[in-house]
Amino acid sequence: MQRDEILHWLKETDEARLEELWARADAVRKERVGDEVHLRGLIEIGNYCVRQCAYCGINACSQGITRYRMATEEILACAREAHRLGYGSVVMQAGEDPGFKAETIAAIVREIKTTTPLAVTLSLGEREDDELRLWKEAGADRYLLRFETSDPALYDHIHPSLPGTLSDRMAQLERMRDMGYEIGTGVMVGIPGQTWDILAQDIDTFRDYDMDMIGIGPFLPSPRTPLGGPDAASHMAPEGLQVPNDELTTLKAVALTRLVCPQSNIPSTTALATLDPKAGRELGLSRGANVVMPNVTPPEYRVLYEIYPGKACVHETAQVCHGCMEARIRSIGRVMGKGPGGRKAS
Ligand code: 5AD
Numbered sequence: 001m002q003r004d005e006i007l008h009w010l011k012e013t014d015e016a017r018l019e020e021l022w023a024r025a026d027a028v029r030k031e032r033v034g035d036e037v038h039l040r041g042l043i044e045i046g047n048y049c050v051r052q053c054a055y056c057g058i059n060a061c062s063q064g065i066t067r068y069r070m071a072t073e074e075i076l077a078c079a080r081e082a083h084r085l086g087y088g089s090v091v092m093q094a095g096e097d098p099g100f101k102a103e104t105i106a107a108i109v110r111e112i113k114t115t116t117p118l119a120v121t122l123s124l125g126e127r128e129d130d131e132l133r134l135w136k137e138a139g140a141d142r143y144l145l146r147f148e149t150s151d152p153a154l155y156d157h158i159h160p161s162l163p164g165t166l167s168d169r170m171a172q173l174e175r176m177r178d179m180g181y182e183i184g185t186g187v188m189v190g191i192p193g194q195t196w197d198i199l200a201q202d203i204d205t206f207r208d209y210d211m212d213m214i215g216i217g218p219f220l221p222s223p224r225t226p227l228g229g230p231d232a233a234s235h236m237a238p239e240g241l242q243v244p245n246d247e248l249t250t251l252k253a254v255a256l257t258r259l260v261c262p263q264s265n266i267p268s269t270t271a272l273a274t275l276d277p278k279a280g281r282e283l284g285l286s287r288g289a290n291v292v293m294p295n296v297t298p299p300e301y302r303v304l305y306e307i308y309p310g311k312a313c314v315h316e317t318a319q320v321c322h323g324c325m326e327a328r329i330r331s332i333g334r335v336m337g338k339g340p341g342g343r344k345a346s
């Protein structure tokens with residue numbers, strides 16, 4: 001599928017034609033990655049952050065947030081809980097926080113890898129190569145780092161660099177692949193300044209870089225941030241060019257991503273479930289996705305990990321989310337994934 005065809009589908013509004021897109025995406029999903037839905041237990045290990053990403057509610061400048069950093073033993077307890085619930089992997093996610101020392105993370109990874117069969121995914125932002133290498137040697141399997149946009153100007157606008165460094169997530173993803181990580185990335189749909197052309201290029205980029213995992217969710221404005229505050233309108237692309245942050249467009253992006261990256265692991269995201277609590281998860285899974293990331297963070301911490309308001313599941317326990325996910329997966333005739341659920345070989 002060429003770029004202009006991706007673009008055309010993104011703008012498609014005819015329901016009958018869209019049925020064709022959904023059917024194609026679901027057929028490719030079934031044929032290439034099967035009916036199993038892989039479950040990743042998400043552990044939000046801390047919300048300190050040194051970055052100022054313009055969309056993110058826990059960025060360094062965000063006021064009125066209680067910051068936390070989970071202790072090693074608490075994180076390990078979450079991992080054991082994920083294993084007990086039958087999940088094949090855990091994702092340790094935090095803001096970009098040098099307060100999490102590389103050696104602390106490495107020790108946690110080592111402990112999980114030696115005491116459980118879990119695959120371990122890290123999502124800790126932009127970190128030094130020697131840290132990333134240390135974690136790989138400790139046994140980490142995968143790393144998630146969404147590039148958020150393939151447009152250089154928009155990228156710079158929403159990701160102010162730290163003094164003395166240049167933010168380059170694409171380059172980090174490539175280096176991590178060379179280190180042996182499975183690499184995951186993704187974008188938000190409808191971020192202010194995102195045009196249709198840019199979103200089509202984002203999807204093309206997933207294919208060009210042969211990403212192993214691709215997370216796509218709607219942009220949900222956080223009033224604590226520049227892109228969600230009173231000035232939000234000033235960041236928008238001109239009328240007609242700006243991509244809306246709605247469910248339909250997100251589902252088109254998921255479906256198209258499945259078509260161009262048939263073997264990738266694609267989650268039905270929490271942001272989509274937040275936008276449509278009733279059916280968002282199921283719609284994502286029915287239109288290309290094959291992964292879900294149930295939260296296993298203790299409830300007292302998950303309320304503090306507020307990257308956007310109203311996040312799904314903030315008041316639930318790991319046990320409740322497990323039951324909820326299982327019911328949703330079964331309701332659409334799919335099966336719970338077994339094992340770590342790594343990327344299928346081509
Ligand atoms: N709306 C939707 N998704 C967001 N993320 C961060 N802030 C928001 C927001 N306001 C996503 C980013 C990040 C992931 C962990 O959460 O894409 O990579």
Ligand code: FES
Pocket residue numbers: 294295312313316320321322324325
């Ligand atoms: Fe958490 Fe449904 S997945 S309540």
